[in-house]
Amino acid sequence: MEKLRNGYLFPEIGMRQQAHMEKYPDASIISLGIGDTTEPIPRIITSPMAQHSHALSTREGYRGYGAEQGNKTLRKAISETIYKDMGIKDTEVFVSDGAQCDISRIQLLLGSDVTIAVQDPTFPAYVDSGIIMGQTGDCISATGKYAGIEYMKCGPENLFFPDLTSCTFPTTDVIFFCSPNNPTGHAASRQQLQQLVEIARRNGSLIVYDSAYAAYISDDSPRSIYEIPGAKQVAIEISSFSKLAGFTGVRLGWTVVPHELTYSSGFPVHKDFDRIICTCFNGASSIAQVGGLACLSEQGRRAIEEVIAVYKDNAATLAEAFAGLGLEVYGGTNSPYVWVHFPGRRSWDVFNEILEKTHVITVPGCGFGPGGEGFIRVGAFSTKERIREACCRLRRLFG
Numbered sequence: 001m002e003k004l005r006n007g008y009l010f011p012e013i014g015m016r017q018q019a020h021m022e023k024y025p026d027a028s029i030i031s032l033g034i035g036d037t038t039e040p041i042p043r044i045i046t047s048p049m050a051q052h053s054h055a056l057s058t059r060e061g062y063r064g065y066g067a068e069q070g071n072k073t074l075r076k077a078i079s080e081t082i083y084k085d086m087g088i089k090d091t092e093v094f095v096s097d098g099a100q101c102d103i104s105r106i107q108l109l110l111g112s113d114v115t116i117a118v119q120d121p122t123f124p125a126y127v128d129s130g131i132i133m134g135q136t137g138d139c140i141s142a143t144g145k146y147a148g149i150e151y152m153k154c155g156p157e158n159l160f161f162p163d164l165t166s167c168t169f170p171t172t173d174v175i176f177f178c179s180p181n182n183p184t185g186h187a188a189s190r191q192q193l194q195q196l197v198e199i200a201r202r203n204g205s206l207i208v209y210d211s212a213y214a215a216y217i218s219d220d221s222p223r224s225i226y227e228i229p230g231a232k233q234v235a236i237e238i239s240s241f242s243k244l245a246g247f248t249g250v251r252l253g254w255t256v257v258p259h260e261l262t263y264s265s266g267f268p269v270h271k272d273f274d275r276i277i278c279t280c281f282n283g284a285s286s287i288a289q290v291g292g293l294a295c296l297s298e299q300g301r302r303a304i305e306e307v308i309a310v311y312k313d314n315a316a317t318l319a320e321a322f323a324g325l326g327l328e329v330y331g332g333t334n335s336p337y338v339w340v341h342f343p344g345r346r347s348w349d350v351f352n353e354i355l356e357k358t359h360v361i362t363v364p365g366c367g368f369g370p371g372g373e374g375f376i377r378v379g380a381f382s383t384k385e386r387i388r389e390a391c392c393r394l395r396r397l398f399g
């Protein structure tokens with residue numbers, strides 16, 4: 001724990017927001033920082049949750065523990081809708097209380113003796129949970145990197161994808177890969193993911209693929225690693241209802257561990273992950289699972305698509321506003337995040353200036369890895385009106 005010197009990014013932002021509110025008690029703060037959803041959950045999804053919840057107060061409707069791996073119907077619905085035509089079986093889907101929790105459970109499975117690679121920048125939980133597991137013996141370096149962890153630089157100069165074919169690319173046991181990436185918003189192309197799968201197969205690495213933002217993809221980028229032939233033998237996929245259906249507070253996600261995925265000894269990883277789930281988790285809330293099932297019904301899917309469209313419109317508005325200011329803007333089309341470059345400046349300085357002068361909360365890019373220095377992440381989770389207001393304030397500052 002001592003090695004987690006940086007603290008966790010979002011509590012640090014929260015502290016600065018709190019200090020700002022104390023300094024300017026009348027300011028109307030617009031939070032485009034922490035990626036928390038803001039739109040209400042459609043009733044088609046909450047109604048069955050409420051019904052299930054009320055039934056728990058009746059003798060006939062009461063239910064206790066469910067299967068640790070999740071409700072069979074929900075596992076089947078996930079395999080048949082999210083993984084349609086990808087050949088993922090319901091028994092390969094483990095329902096969870098969210099992707100973040102599963103990242104840590106996967107780390108438990110991996111243990112402390114593995115080497116890991118991450119995109120730089122990326123979602124901090126992969127590195128932080130790796131540090132907690134003891135996957136590195138050394139402290140953070142002056143460049144913001146932990147020894148023992150391979151940071152794969154993913155910036156505009158390499159189309160947000162590391163050069164895996166270069167002979168200097170080191171072999172790691174595990175590659176954490178997030179697409180669409182948080183924070184850059186980049187969705188890896190089919191060709192890029194084919195390369196990723198190929199290198200993992202060649203090196204005997206395991207890919208832990210995070211598809212938490214897959215529902216935001218508008219082009220033909222793959223929505224799952226299992227769209228790539230051969231991925232089932234090398235990849236685990238974690239995902240979530242959080243950004244798919246506004247379940248950040250409800251808590252529901254899933255992890256796919258294909259039966260075909262084995263260690264070099266030939267032993268199936270699935271059996272071990274099942275053991276971890278049964279030991280360290282006792283199954284997701286039955287109420288949340290009823291909600292998850294409703295999300296995947298035909299009407300539910302239509303309803304959540306409408307909500308996602310709101311955030312995607314917001315992202316487009318933000319991207320347009322920053323681009324209009326002459327800044328380099330990335331993301332925003334396949335993701336609810338816009339990634340803005342401020343060359344020659346430090347991310348925390350840009351964060352502080354924007355907060356001080358516009359009362360808008362963003363996220364400093366360096367919090368996602370040293371490769372994020374000089375960038376800020378702006379989130380689209382807000383109302384259309386608040387996003388417009390934020391854009392007006394930003395235009396006044398940088399225009």
Ligand code: PLP
Pocket residue numbers: 035097098099100101123178182210212239240241242248252253
């Ligand atoms: N993975 C990524 C890439 C995320 O950005 C987030 C949350 O922001 C999570 C996982 C965590 O998701 P959950 O709410 O399902 O724990």
